[in-house]
Every structure is written in C-alpha cells, then in structure tokens.
Amino acid sequence: MSTISEPFVSDYGAQGRCNSLPTDRASAVGNRFWALLDRSDDALLDFDTAMLENEDIEHARCLLREQHDLYSNHLAIAKFIDGWIQRLLDDAVLTEFNHGFVYALIEIRTHLRDGDLLDQSTSG
Numbered sequence: 001m002s003t004i005s006e007p008f009v010s011d012y013g014a015q016g017r018c019n020s021l022p023t024d025r026a027s028a029v030g031n032r033f034w035a036l037l038d039r040s041d042d043a044l045l046d047f048d049t050a051m052l053e054n055e056d057i058e059h060a061r062c063l064l065r066e067q068h069d070l071y072s073n074h075l076a077i078a079k080f081i082d083g084w085i086q087r088l089l090d091d092a093v094l095t096e097f098n099h100g101f102v103y104a105l106i107e108i109r110t111h112l113r114d115g116d117l118l119d120q121s122t123s124g
Contacts, residue, residue, distance in 0.1 A: 037079055044075035047082075051106070053114050063115040070119075074112040081109040 038044075041064060049055045063071045085105050092098050111117060 037076060039072065039076055041072070044072055044079065047075075047078070047113060049113075051110055060113065060115070063118060067115075067118050071115060074115070074117060078109045078112045081105050081112075085109075 045057060045060055045064065049057050049060070052060075054060070060075075064075075085102055088098055088102050088105075
C-alpha cells in the first residue's frame, strides 16, 4: 500500500486538508511541468491506443491534421492527466475514492484522445 508523500503531508497535513492555498499563479503551478512538456506532434501522439474507441493511431493523426490547435491542446491536457494518474498511483493512499478518481481521470483522458470534444462537423 502506498503512503502519502512528504510534500503532500507538509502542504496539506496528515488529514489531507490544505494548510494554505497559493495566492498567485506561480506558487499554484509549482514544479512547472507544463513548461517542460514536449508538445511536438510525435510526442503528443505517443500513447497507447488500446483503450480508445478508434484504436488506430491514424485516426488521431487525422484529427490532428484537421483541427491541429484544439486537438493538440487536448492531447497536451491528456499528457498532464497521465502525470496526475501516475502520481496518484505512486504516492496517494489507495482508497476506494482514489480508485474512482483515477478511473474518472482515465475516462476524461480517453475522451480527449478520442477527439470526442472536437467540432465533429469538420472531422472526417
């Protein structure tokens, strides 16, 4: 069973209650993971398609060609969600709530990668 990581305990206390909320964007963002994210098309398309409705990566490539700005943004968000999922699985207490939360994140990530939130009138 995983335990809560030290930074979580120091920021949120042993009971998971936030001791202090950030007052500015810089402290809210913290480690700046978003700035380090490789946003090249190849990097954004580097994911396992097995859980997607369209299991073929070519569907994702087509969406990226047709709606590049919006879909690349969705793929970047999905990469962030990958990180959240991994940190929850690695660092959080494995409670029933956390299992449900991870499942919900996976569902959101899947919809983003499937292109479900894109303008379907322009997709082929």
